[in-house]
Amino acid sequence: MTQQAAALQTYNNELVKCIEELCSKREELNRQIKQEEEEKDRLQHDIRILSEKLSRVNESLAQRLAARATFDRTIAETEAAYAKILESSQSLLSVLKQEAGNLSKATEPRRKEH
Template sequence: MMSKQGAALQTYNNELVKCIEELCSKRDEVNRQVQQEEEEKARLQHDIRILTEKLSRVNESLARRLASRAELDRTIAETEAAYMKVRVWL
C-alpha cells in the first residue's frame, strides 16, 4: 500500500516538475517578447521625437513663407493699384 502511495506521489511530483518547467519556458518566451516590444517602443519613440522636431522646423519655415507671400501679395496689389491710377492719366 505504501509503495503504491509512494509511486502515486512520485508521479504527482514528476507532473508538478514538468508543469513548472513548462511555465518557466512560457515565461521566458513572454519575457523575450516583452523585450522585443520594449525595444520597438524605444525605436518608435525616438522616431516620433525626430519627426516632431522636423515637423516643428517645417511649420516655422512654412509660417515665414506664408507671411512673406502675404507681404508680396499686398505689395503687388498696391503696385497694381498705383499703376492703374497712373495709367488713367496717360
C-alpha cells in the same frame, strides 16, 4: 507504501514538468515584452525626430506664407498704383491734346472773311 511513493513521484514529476512549462512560457513572454519595449523605444524616438522635423517645417512654412502675403500685398498695391498712373497718364494725354488743339487754333493765321 510503494504505490503511494510511486504516485507521489508521478505527481512530483508532473508538478516539475508544469513548473518548467510555466517558466518556459514566462521566458517566451519576457522575450516578447522585451521586443515590444524595444519597438516602443524606437517608435518614441522616431516620433520625437518626426515631431522636431514637423516643427521646423511648420516654422519654415509660416515664414514662407508670411513672405508670400507680403509679396501679394506689394503686388496688389503696385498694380493699384500703376492703374492710377495709367489713368492719370490717359487724363494728362487727353488734356494735352485738347490744349495742343487750342494752341493750334490760337496760332493759326486768321482768315479774312469776305
